[in-house]
Each structure stands twice: as structure tokens, then as C-alpha cells.
Amino acid sequence: MTDRTTRRTLLLAVAATAPVAALGALVGSAAADPGYPSQGDVDAAQAAAGATAAQVAALQARLAAGQEALDAARTRLSVAAEDYDEARALLQQRTAEAVTARAAAQEAAAAYGRARTDLGRVASEQYRGVSDGWSPLATVVTSGDIEDYVNGRATLDHLAGGRADVQQEAASAQALARSTAAQAAAARTAQEDATTRADTARTAAQQAADAADAVVADTQRQTDALTARLADLQQTSVQLEQQRLAGLEAERQAAAAAAAQAAAQAAARSAGPAATAPRAAAPTAGAGAAVDWALAQLGKPYVWAADGPDSFDCSGLTMRAWGAAGVALPHSSRMQYSGQAPVALGDLAPGDLVFFATDTSNPSTIHHVGMVVAPGTMVEAPHTGANVRTSSIYRSGLMALGTRPA
Structure with a gap:
């Protein structure tokens, strides 16, 4: 292999990790020194790769901060x-x-x-x-x-x-x-x-x-914009980056759900027998009707203060679902919490309601409600910009007690 061939091979290897601007500098250096990359060439390539990695990290941090601001x-x-x-x-x-x-x-x-x-x-x-x-x-x-x-x-x-x-x-x-x-x-x-x-x-x-x-x-x-920039820096497609970011967000939500579940279980254990909810009456046939009605609304948009038929907020959905089963509930997640029989998380059944608060020790800070449809799963009208969906009950702010309408 000639010196020129060796030089070309090294340049191609460095190009795999360096942006276009850095490659231009390397090509110019090659014309001046046709033998092999100098230490300066190597240092420049490494610096370019390090700068790219730093930009990627900064962009990912900005994306995470944006998601937190949105939440x-x-x-x-x-x-x-x-x-x-x-x-x-x-x-x-x-x-x-x-x-x-x-x-x-x-x-x-x-x-x-x-x-x-x-x-x-x-x-x-x-x-x-x-x-x-x-x-x-x-x-x-x-x-x-x-x-x-x-x-x-x-x-x-x-x-x-x-x-x-x-x-x-x-x-x-x-x-x-x-x-x-x-x-x-x-x-x-x-x-x-x-x-x-x-x-x-x-x-x-x-x-x-x-x-x-x-x-x-x-x-x-x-x-x-950041996803497009990230794809450019990492020399991938925007679609691939979107998939990767979606995967990272799913991992974040899964970790948050696991943490919320562990926190709820720890709170139940620390509360002791005196603070546990009395066992509520067995679910009635109305619970199945309420669940079926709520699931039939999947895909309809969230609109605050709405209670159907084309859009809902969280308590509007649960109110109408139980109303279809013959049980009257107020259009308020806090009043749905305080006015119904309490149920421990371990005793939840389809049709029961679960609640979320900014301070789980203070029911007056409740701001969201969902309806249990399966173990660990609820149907909810989540937030502006989203549609009625099913999701895990385990996330930040989960109250230690649900309720069972009757």
C-alpha cells in the first residue's frame, strides 16, 4: 500500500466521526503533506468529533428541558x-x-x-x-x-x-x-x-x-428544529432521530411510572393499618357499563371544562361514563374523590376512579382523574392537545386511594 493510499484510508476513517467543516481542513492539510496525517490533523478531528458530541448532548438537554416545561x-x-x-x-x-x-x-x-x-x-x-x-x-x-x-x-x-x-x-x-x-x-x-x-x-x-x-x-x-439539527450532526435521518427520541421519552415515562408505583406502595406501607381504606362494596354491573362507555370515547379530543359528546376534560369523561351507568357524579375530580367510597390501590377494580394531585397528602390539590379499565391501566382525557386514551395509572402525583362510585 502506497503512502497516498494509507493517507486516504486514514482520512476516510476520521470522516466517519467528523463534520464536513473538519473534513475540509483535513483535505487541505493532505494537499500540503501528502504523506500521513499529522498529530495536528488527528487532534483537529478529535476536537471536531468532541464538539459534535457536545452539541448533541446540549440539544438533547434542551429537548428534555422543553418536555419538562411542557409537562x-x-x-x-x-x-x-x-x-x-x-x-x-x-x-x-x-x-x-x-x-x-x-x-x-x-x-x-x-x-x-x-x-x-x-x-x-x-x-x-x-x-x-x-x-x-x-x-x-x-x-x-x-x-x-x-x-x-x-x-x-x-x-x-x-x-x-x-x-x-x-x-x-x-x-x-x-x-x-x-x-x-x-x-x-x-x-x-x-x-x-x-x-x-x-x-x-x-x-x-x-x-x-x-x-x-x-x-x-x-x-x-x-x-x-433540534431534531433536524441532531440528525445532521449525527449523520442520520430526521425520521430515525424522531424514533430514537420517542423511544427515550417512552423510557422516561416507564421509569417515572415505576417510581410512582414504588412511591404509592411505600406510602401504603408506611400509612399502616389505621390509615388504609375500608374495603369498598363489590363492583356492580354498572361498573362494566361505565367502562364500556368510557372506552367508546377513545380518540376524542381533550377540551377543558367539556363533558361531551364530542370532547371531554378528565372529570367530564368520568362523570358521563358513570352517568351512562345510572350513577350521578359532579363535574369535578376533587368532588368525585371526596364524595365516593375510598378504595386502596391494591383493591382497584374496573370502573374505579384514580386521582392525581400536586401534593398527594392534600386532596384539595387534586387536578386529574382517570377510570380504571384493567389492572394498572386507566382510560383518561389527559391534557390539552391530546385525545382520550388508555395509559398506566402509575405516574407522578398518584393518590394513595381511589374511589368506587355507587
Whole structure:
């Protein structure tokens, strides 16, 4: 083999790891020194390869940071959307309470009016008896008949007793009217507060939705550009890099799921027997109907505050699914958690609900709910930009207890 052939072989070997710019420098060096690569050539090639590796690492770090920012934005949206759902569900409850309280106040006021009328009637009857010249004493004096006196006294006692009864009824009706009127006023105030909360939560949720949409779009643009750059640096295709990145993300999610499962199991063990959930009643036929209904929605888009039929948010999906099975749930993941029988994770069955929170020790931070369809698997309306899907229940924020609607 000639020196020139040896030189060419070495250059080709270095080219496998060096970008085009570095190759140009090597070719220029070869023209000046046709013998073999100098140490400077080797150092330059190694530096170019090292720079490429550093750029790849930096790009991958930026992609990971972008994914974390996207996850954080989705969580903020989920929290804001749940705040709105909870406020809206509370508004519905308070509105119903206000209507009931007003109706009760009106009925109590009417009862008081009837009692006042009865009281006036009794008083009028007693007055007429005296004004007509009738009295027990007059009866005895004029008739000399003790039986007439006894009958007259009984009549007077009856009227007096009736007056006392009616007076008591009137007083009770008045107290009830006042009490129910106060309840109606309190219910109206609560309704106004709930309305304000709902409006505020809706504004926050819309802002969070807009921010999440912006993050999704920006992250997608950055990801596309960085993936193309990564493919260029590593001399691969964009499609191959996309597949590789998807694989890395799947590995990250799997690791997070394993960590979440381990954390949930550790929390259950550390809680001890006193803190474990009581065993819920066995699932009913309604659970199967709820699961079937939820699975029939696969592929429909997530839209915050939506409850079908064409789009859903998380609690809207579970509410409608159980509604199809004849069980009424509020449109709020927090209220679905607090209002149903608790179930330990180890006892979950199809149809049960699982919850996710920013602080698993505080149910008021719950922001997501899914429905169990198989061991370790749920159907969910996940987040903006995604569709109803099945996924693992094990991920960050999983609450130690689920619930079983009934």
C-alpha cells in the first residue's frame, strides 16, 4: 500500500466521526503533506468529533428541558381547569340550595300567615262570647243550672286552650319563617360567591389553556428544529432521530411510572393499618357499563371544562361514563374523590376512579382523574392537545386511594 493510499484510508476513517467543516481542513492539510496525517490533523478531528458530541448532548438537554416545561404547563392547566370545574359544580349545588331555601322560606311565611289568621279567628270567637253577654257566672245566675255552667266553662276552656295552641303554632311558624328566610339569604350569598369563584376560575383556566397551547406550539417548533439539527450532526435521518427520541421519552415515562408505583406502595406501607381504606362494596354491573362507555370515547379530543359528546376534560369523561351507568357524579375530580367510597390501590377494580394531585397528602390539590379499565391501566382525557386514551395509572402525583362510585 502506497503512502497516498494509507493517507486516504486514514482520512476516510476520521470522516466517519467528523463534520464536513473538519473534513475540509483535513483535505487541505493532505494537499500540503501528502504523506500521513499529522498529530495536528488527528487532534483537529478529535476536537471536531468532541464538539459534535457536545452539541448533541446540549440539544438533547434542551429537548428534555422543553418536555419538562411542557409537562409543567399542562399541570398548571389541569389545576386551573379543575378549579373551574369545582367552582362550577359548587355553583350548581349552591343554586339548587338557594332555590330550595327560598321555597322553604315562602312556605314558612305562608304557614305563619295561616297561623295568624287562625289566632285572629279564636280571639274573635272569644270576644263575641263576652260581647253577647255570655259568661259562666251569668249562666249560673240566670239559669240556676249547674250543668249549664259546666258546659259553658268547658267551652271557654276549649277556646282558651285553642288560643294557646294557635299562639304556639303562630310563634313556631314565625320562627321557622325567620330561620328559612335567613337560610335563603345565606344560600343566595353563597350562590353569588360561587358565581364569582367560577368566573375567576374560568378566566384563570382560559389563561392557562392559552399558555399551554403556546408552550405546545413553541416546544413542537423547537423539537422539530433540534431534531433536524441532531440528525445532521449525527449523520442520520430526521425520521430515525424522531424514533430514537420517542423511544427515550417512552423510557422516561416507564421509569417515572415505576417510581410512582414504588412511591404509592411505600406510602401504603408506611400509612399502616389505621390509615388504609375500608374495603369498598363489590363492583356492580354498572361498573362494566361505565367502562364500556368510557372506552367508546377513545380518540376524542381533550377540551377543558367539556363533558361531551364530542370532547371531554378528565372529570367530564368520568362523570358521563358513570352517568351512562345510572350513577350521578359532579363535574369535578376533587368532588368525585371526596364524595365516593375510598378504595386502596391494591383493591382497584374496573370502573374505579384514580386521582392525581400536586401534593398527594392534600386532596384539595387534586387536578386529574382517570377510570380504571384493567389492572394498572386507566382510560383518561389527559391534557390539552391530546385525545382520550388508555395509559398506566402509575405516574407522578398518584393518590394513595381511589374511589368506587355507587
